[in-house]
Structure formats: structure tokens, C-alpha cells
Amino acid sequence: MNNDFNVSLRNEGPAGWVEYQEEASKLSFPWERTECGFSIDIPMKDEWDAHCETHSVALLKGKYETVIRRIAEGAARAYWGGSYHIGRRSIDVLRPRTLFSAIKAKFLN
Numbered sequence: 001m002n003n004d005f006n007v008s009l010r011n012e013g014p015a016g017w018v019e020y021q022e023e024a025s026k027l028s029f030p031w032e033r034t035e036c037g038f039s040i041d042i043p044m045k046d047e048w049d050a051h052c053e054t055h056s057v058a059l060l061k062g063k064y065e066t067v068i069r070r071i072a073e074g075a076a077r078a079y080w081g082g083s084y085h086i087g088r089r090s091i092d093v094l095r096p097r098t099l100f101s102a103i104k105a106k107f108l109n
Contacts, residue, residue, distance in 0.1 A: 007074025020071050025057035029071065031093075037082055040075060040091040042068060 005022040015032040018040050031040040043051040048064040060067055072084040072091045085092045 005070060007071055007078070009075060009078050018071055018075055020067060020074075022067075023059060025059040027052075027055055027057055027060065027067075031075075034092070037079060037092065037094040038075075040071065040093065042071070042089060042091060044088050 005020065008019045008021075009031070010017045010019060015030065017028045018031050019026060019028050021027075029040050029042055031038050045064050049061045052058060052061045068086060068091065072086055072093070075091065075093045076082045076084045079093050080096050082096050083094045085094070
């Protein structure tokens with residue numbers, strides 16, 4: 001499995017961008033805060049290859065499940081170890097339920 005990728009969050013007030021980079025390919029997805037955490041807008045699975053073509057990242061074509069899972073896991077880890085749910089058009093990242101789980105995720109993992 002290729003581990004040469006990076007997921008980062010960029011804040012711009014109550015919203016921002018999740019950036020996914022693998023080798024020279026980079027995609028950005030908008031996110032916004034919600035009542036329980038934040039939501040990342042993603043293309044639907046059947047739109048993925050066209051999305052990659054539009055953004056000139058042919059390397060990522062056919063890798064929808066891998067990239068979306070990596071984004072979800074990276075965003076949840078960056079959000080103090082929150083959980084996530086992947087939907088058809090969004091990834092919902094939920095804040096941790098307890099302070100202990102947040103501290104553990106941030107400092108002990």
C-alpha cells in the first residue's frame with residue numbers, strides 16, 4: 001500500500017479546505033462547520049474520474065474509495081480523534097465524545 005500521501009486542513013474562518021496530496025497530484029475539498037463537527041463536500045463516486053480529469057490529477061482516477069477513506073481518516077485524526085461518516089456527497093467528521101478520547105487521539109496515538 002502506498003503511504004506517500006498527505007491530508008491537511010486549512011481554516012478560513014468557519015470553513016476552509018481539506019487538501020489531499022499524493023505524489024504530485026493534489027485535490028482540495030471545501031469544508032464547513034456543523035453543529036457536531038464539520039462536513040467536507042466530495043464528488044459522488046460516479047463523478048470521481050471526471051472530477052480528477054477536470055483537476056488534472058489522472059493519477060487519482062479509479063481510486064475513489066482509497067482517497068475518500070484517507071481524507072476521512074486524516075480529517076478525523078486532525079480533529080482531535082473524532083469519528084466520521086462517509087455519505088454520497090459529503091464526509092461528516094464528528095467531534096470526540098469525551099475529553100479523554102480527544103487527548104488520547106492527539107497525544108498518545
